[in-house]
Amino acid sequence: MPLVRPTRQQLLESARTEIEARLPGADARLRRSLLDVYARCLSALVHSLYGYLEYHIRQPFPQLADSEWLRRHAELYGVAELPPEFSRGNVTITGTSGTIVLQDTSLRRLDGREYITSAQVEIAAGTAVVPVIAVVAGADGNAAEGVALRFTSSQAGVNTAATIAAGGLAGGTDPETEESLRSRILSRIQRPPAGGTISDYQRQAKLYPDTTDVFVHPQQFGAGTVGLAPMFYNRVDPIPTGGDVSAIQALVTDPDFKPVCATITTYAVTAQAQNFTLHIVPDNAAVRAAVAAELRDLFRREATPGGVLLISHIREAIASAAGETDHTLTTPNANIDLAADLTKISTVGSFTWT
Numbered sequence: 001m002p003l004v005r006p007t008r009q010q011l012l013e014s015a016r017t018e019i020e021a022r023l024p025g026a027d028a029r030l031r032r033s034l035l036d037v038y039a040r041c042l043s044a045l046v047h048s049l050y051g052y053l054e055y056h057i058r059q060p061f062p063q064l065a066d067s068e069w070l071r072r073h074a075e076l077y078g079v080a081e082l083p084p085e086f087s088r089g090n091v092t093i094t095g096t097s098g099t100i101v102l103q104d105t106s107l108r109r110l111d112g113r114e115y116i117t118s119a120q121v122e123i124a125a126g127t128a129v130v131p132v133i134a135v136v137a138g139a140d141g142n143a144a145e146g147v148a149l150r151f152t153s154s155q156a157g158v159n160t161a162a163t164i165a166a167g168g169l170a171g172g173t174d175p176e177t178e179e180s181l182r183s184r185i186l187s188r189i190q191r192p193p194a195g196g197t198i199s200d201y202q203r204q205a206k207l208y209p210d211t212t213d214v215f216v217h218p219q220q221f222g223a224g225t226v227g228l229a230p231m232f233y234n235r236v237d238p239i240p241t242g243g244d245v246s247a248i249q250a251l252v253t254d255p256d257f258k259p260v261c262a263t264i265t266t267y268a269v270t271a272q273a274q275n276f277t278l279h280i281v282p283d284n285a286a287v288r289a290a291v292a293a294e295l296r297d298l299f300r301r302e303a304t305p306g307g308v309l310l311i312s313h314i315r316e317a318i319a320s321a322a323g324e325t326d327h328t329l330t331t332p333n334a335n336i337d338l339a340a341d342l343t344k345i346s347t348v349g350s351f352t353w354t
Helices: 008-022 034-058 067-076 178-190 198-205 242-252 285-302 311-319
Strands: 088-095 106-109 114-117 127-134 148-151 158-170 213-218 225-231 263-266 270-281 326-331 344-353
Touching: 008 034, 067 178, 127 158, 178 198, 198 213, 198 225, 198 242, 225 242, 242 263, 270 285, 285 311, 285 344, 311 326
Parallel strands: 225 263, 270 344
Antiparallel strands: 088 127, 088 158, 106 114, 106 148, 114 127, 148 158, 213 225, 270 326
16 A cells, blocks of 8 residues: 655644543644644654655665665666766867977867867868867767867967867767666666677667667677667767777677677668758748757657668658648658668758758
């Protein structure tokens, strides 16, 4: 039977009734009487005890546990919290050829977010691409290609202005939320390690920060093999980099995890961008943005390596966009079929509005 916590008023009435039953002729409802004071103090104390009991009833269950106890569950099941990560990427700088830009040189975004160069580079033909890393970990350090940066101190031969290079700055993640940790604990409990099931590989690969999806393909490269295709949908470009692939490969081939007989290959799928030609009613910036967002969400949910995206689902996604009342979709005009090629995945490309 579940715990039903009485209200403080209910407890007060119960205390008054009990006092009056045990002291014939007494009235515990008189204002300023000692019996009324006693009843109020007793009900307040019991109400606090009910609260303490209610709190501890929740804690043995990860889906209900508060922050402190949730971390105890995580420790019990060996589920480590994912730490925040630093944004990384490349920045294009300009200046006099032959000028050296030293490692740990500081640049700043217009909103004050700071980055430092992670390698020494030499400007050639008036320009150079320098790798940078955010000074503070977190998703706020991520930025799109073309965003402006400025060196925090001037250097002879180097122009102060810089821009983020192709691919943007990515990989920055905030500390793991309680709900994310709770979800991984429940996954660990509901799908315990079983010597190499699909959920085993997904759980292990997702220990790498920012990994949102992991497609697992048994026997992809022959008997005894497993292919893993991770995706990073929280980034501007969801396709993993070479560094991502290497890091996840190291996780899934760790001797403490790897099934004895499995040959595991982690790889980056190739994005097959699908361009769209369509007319929408009404045709304005807000509706265009809503249509694009709905299509990206559809591809996020339904696009799989080598899979098929139904044209009916594409039309449905467009029709569900906020503000859209009608549309004509010219391209694509049929299902998007990748012919079971597990090295390719459909992504949203460009839009032509007619």
